Amino acid sequence: MDVRAQLSMVFHLDKCIGCHTCSLACKNVWTSREGAEYMWWNNVETKPGTGYPTLWEDQTKYRGGWEMKGKSLRPRMGRRTGMLTNLFFNPFLPSMDDYYEPWTYQYGHLFTAPQADDQPTARAISKVTGKFMDVEAGPNWDDDMSGSSVYARNDINLSELTDAEREALFRLEQMMFFYIPRICNHCLNPGCVGVCPSGAIYKRAEDGIVLVSQEKCRGWRFCVSGCPYKKTYYNWQTGKSEKCILCYPRVETGQAPACFHTCVGRIRYMGVLLYDAERIEEVAKTPDAGLVEAQRSLILDPNDAKVIAAARKNGIGDDWIASAQKSPTYKFVKQWGIALPLHIEFRTLPMLFYVPPLLPMLASTQNGSYDLGNSDFFGNVEKFRVPMKYMARLFSAGNEEIIKNALKKLLAVRAHKQAQSVGNLSVEKASASLAEAGCNADEAEAIFRLTALPRFEDRFVLPPYHREEVIGLDIEPIKQMGQVGLGFNQPPRRGP
Amino acid sequence: MLETFLFGVFPYVATVVMVVGLIWRYTTNQFSYSTVSSQFLENRQLFWGSVPWHYGIILVLLAHLVGVVFPDGVQAVNGVPLRLYILEGTAFALSLTLLVGLIVLMLRRGISANVRVMTSPMDVVLLFVLLAQVVTGIITAVFYRWGSAWFIQTATPYFWSLFTLSPKVEYMTALPLLSKLHAINFFILVALFPFSRLVHMLSVPLAYLWRPYQIVMWHRRQTRDRVSGL
Numbered sequence: 232m233d234v235r236a237q238l239s240m241v242f243h244l245d246k247c248i249g250c251h252t253c254s255l256a257c258k259n260v261w262t263s264r265e266g267a268e269y270m271w272w273n274n275v276e277t278k279p280g281t282g283y284p285t286l287w288e289d290q291t292k293y294r295g296g297w298e299m300k301g302k303s304l305r306p307r308m309g310r311r312t313g314m315l316t317n318l319f320f321n322p323f324l325p326s327m328d329d330y331y332e333p334w335t336y337q338y339g340h341l342f343t344a345p346q347a348d349d350q351p352t353a354r355a356i357s358k359v360t361g362k363f364m365d366v367e368a369g370p371n372w373d374d375d376m377s378g379s380s381v382y383a384r385n386d387i388n389l390s391e392l393t394d395a396e397r398e399a400l401f402r403l404e405q406m407m408f409f410y411i412p413r414i415c416n417h418c419l420n421p422g423c424v425g426v427c428p429s430g431a432i433y434k435r436a437e438d439g440i441v442l443v444s445q446e447k448c449r450g451w452r453f454c455v456s457g458c459p460y461k462k463t464y465y466n467w468q469t470g471k472s473e474k475c476i477l478c479y480p481r482v483e484t485g486q487a488p489a490c491f492h493t494c495v496g497r498i499r500y501m502g503v504l505l506y507d508a509e510r511i512e513e514v515a516k517t518p519d520a521g522l523v524e525a526q527r528s529l530i531l532d533p534n535d536a537k538v539i540a541a542a543r544k545n546g547i548g549d550d551w552i553a554s555a556q557k558s559p560t561y562k563f564v565k566q567w568g569i570a571l572p573l574h575i576e577f578r579t580l581p582m583l584f585y586v587p588p589l590l591p592m593l594a595s596t597q598n599g600s601y602d603l604g605n606s607d608f609f610g611n612v613e614k615f616r617v618p619m620k621y622m623a624r625l626f627s628a629g630n631e632e633i634i635k636n637a638l639k640k641l642l643a644v645r646a647h648k649q650a651q652s653v654g655n656l657s658v659e660k661a662s663a664s665l666a667e668a669g670c671n672a673d674e675a676e677a678i679f680r681l682t683a684l685p686r687f688e689d690r691f692v693l694p695p696y697h698r699e700e701v702i703g704l705d706i707e708p709i710k711q712m713g714q715v716g717l718g719f720n721q722p723p724r725r726g727p
Numbered sequence: 728m729l730e731t732f733l734f735g736v737f738p739y740v741a742t743v744v745m746v747v748g749l750i751w752r753y754t755t756n757q758f759s760y761s762t763v764s765s766q767f768l769e770n771r772q773l774f775w776g777s778v779p780w781h782y783g784i785i786l787v788l789l790a791h792l793v794g795v796v797f798p799d800g801v802q803a804v805n806g807v808p809l810r811l812y813i814l815e816g817t818a819f820a821l822s823l824t825l826l827v828g829l830i831v832l833m834l835r836r837g838i839s840a841n842v843r844v845m846t847s848p849m850d851v852v853l854l855f856v857l858l859a860q861v862v863t864g865i866i867t868a869v870f871y872r873w874g875s876a877w878f879i880q881t882a883t884p885y886f887w888s889l890f891t892l893s894p895k896v897e898y899m900t901a902l903p904l905l906s907k908l909h910a911i912n913f914f915i916l917v918a919l920f921p922f923s924r925l926v927h928m929l930s931v932p933l934a935y936l937w938r939p940y941q942i943v944m945w946h947r948r949q950t951r952d953r954v955s956g957l
């Protein structure tokens with residue numbers, strides 16, 4: 232057992248209101264620079280939809296993540312030698328058109344325009360060329376566009392649905408959508424690291440954050456294709472790749488990452504997970520249907536004496552172990568089994584988990600009124616408007632059992648609280664659905680509390696980094712004097 | 728006099744500029760080492776420029792290098808006329824390929840608005856110097872046949888005389904003007920090397936072929952090592 236710690240995240244999708252506050256917080260802190268304007272280290276997309284960059288989930292197009300070749304795991308981009316022959320032109324690279332061309336507006340014109348019959352307008356100006364441009368795409372261009380033939384209907388996760396199912400999904404009175412906020416998953420088997428020819432990307436062993444060394448990166452851009460989530464970005468100005476850094480300067484000083492801290496829906500949780508690094512490869516090779524379970528088995532019980540001993544042996548401090556014992560992510564992912572990874576079939580073993588949304592139930596407007604058509608109000612999973620096949624494609628590599636179990640549990644918790652506080656549901660009925668979901672009243676209560684009433688410190692259980700001690704070992708004050716931001720001794724400028 | 732300078736002194740000046748420049752840039756500004764690729768901004772025309780250019784130039788450069796390092800081998804190969812024809816024919820085809828690539832790359836820098844704004848003055852200088860190099864090379868090949876044969880009689884001993892610090896300028900002065908230009912332009916490229924995007928040649932990531940896929944770094948251990956090493 233090779234125990235390592237991972238700062239891991241859970242996003243509770245039922246609570247996301249799609250306000251994009253998280254994206255803006257991140258943008259303001261990290262990516263409001265030339266060359267980075269188009270990057271959204273945190274973005275929120277509407278599902279069903281094609282996402283950002285367009286069709287990022289389509290790995291036949293971008294070749295991200297890993298695939299099984301015989302008995303071995305290999306980047307979908309190909310053999311190493313084959314990849315190096317693509318050094319001069321990467322055929323799987325998304326280009327700026329797949330994201331969008333960043334722009335601003337000619338605000339000055341509003342003040343300086345000469346007197347005329349018409350009001351002056353501020354035209355869009357490209358942030359790349361500085362010329363006027365027509366805006367054709369942008370971040371969240373498909374926001375709330377369920378049913379759209381350009382966006383929602385091209386969601387590749389719908390491919391296994393029958394035509395009838397798809398039609399039903401997009402009938403106006405049945406339409407549904409939900410939001411997925413996405414950041415880098417800080418994977419256990421990161422695709423971005425695996426394909427970087429320069430060896431510039433690495434995973435920090437202490438907390439699992441995946442970073443691109445800006446000094447070592449040579450701009451080969453393979454990570455951009457190699458990350459199946461399209462969460463590494465190429466800075467066209469500096470010629471270096473960049474990605475979400477999980478706000479490590481913030482978490483190291485005991486603050487939640489910017490997108491977490493600002494989340495309006497309070498959907499985000501963060502805490503330490505202990506995992507067995509020895510088994511990563513074995514788990515990443517599991518057949519699709521077993522992937523979620525296999526990844527769960529990789530996560531270790533922080534209260535187990537054996538795990539604690541092995542963790543100590545690996546230099547994980549007692550304060551980190553204590554932090555892992557209090558971790559909200561451990562509860563959601565392992566104890567309750569209601570938080571699931573996004574597209575684990577890409578086999579990077581993402582360490583960001585989603586509590587799937589309880590979508591509106593199947594309803595019809597036959598009698599001129601909105602008819603839920605069933606007595607138990609919240610209904611059951613079979614009656615979801617969105618077919619389970621779709622949800623399973625997103626969150627459990629096609630395994631419908633797993634997603635159903637998670638949703639059943641979430642429904643049972645609601646039934647339990649409804650019986651308790653509203654009383655329109657009998658206690659027996661509520662207990663029956665709890666039992667069916669493999670849950671009990673205590674657990675339901677705990678899920679309810681952490682979902683609906685968590686305090687700041689319940690949501691973010693950050694381990695102590697002891698920056699105050701480390702900094703003395705790490706930094707030479709005289710040499711580092713006047714450095715900017717992330718440890719550069721000079722401004723990060725593009726080479727001649 | 729001028730030729731003594733150009734072929735006896737300038738090569739050394741260029742080499743010193745390159746070595747010092749590279750060390751200086753690497754130590755003070757490793758961040759600036761990058762391919763500064765523009766594929767992200769324009770990826771249709773790039774294919775028709777970058778691929779022929781890179782594969783062509785790598786092979787042609789290698790051929791020159793082989794001529795300098797293994798002249799006997801080249802001579803042996805060229806002993807049979809048929810082999811000489813094949814060698815020269817291939818080299819010529821490659822140089823036309825890379826010329827096409829280079830021209831596409833140059834046009835692309837002008838045509839694509841996105842790429843144009845990301846073009847530095849050094850990029851322009853570099854492209855023209857490279858064009859001069861390719862064109863002088865190709866015209867030499869057309870007018871003075873069987874370069875692979877006479878190269879090893881002239882350029883090869885000249886290069887070796889440079890290495891041994893006793894430059895024999897007469898090897899070069901005897902050559903036609905085009906070849907002289909080709910040689911001088913080469914040393915200009917050497918001098919430009921550290922100050923342009925050419926530095927990405929030093930980053931060819933061959934180590935990728937045998938490193939493990941995953942890279943994990945222990946900050947704690949590194950710090951401990953560094954501190955105990957003090």
Ligand code: SF4
Pocket residue numbers: 414415416417418421422423424441457458459460461462463474579
């Ligand atoms: S999600 Fe993050 S860690 Fe995972 S492959 Fe992509 S960039 Fe790398």
Ligand code: SF4
Pocket residue numbers: 246247248249250251252253254275410412493494495496497498
């Ligand atoms: S801030 Fe929170 S609620 Fe708002 S979009 Fe982001 S994740 Fe959703």
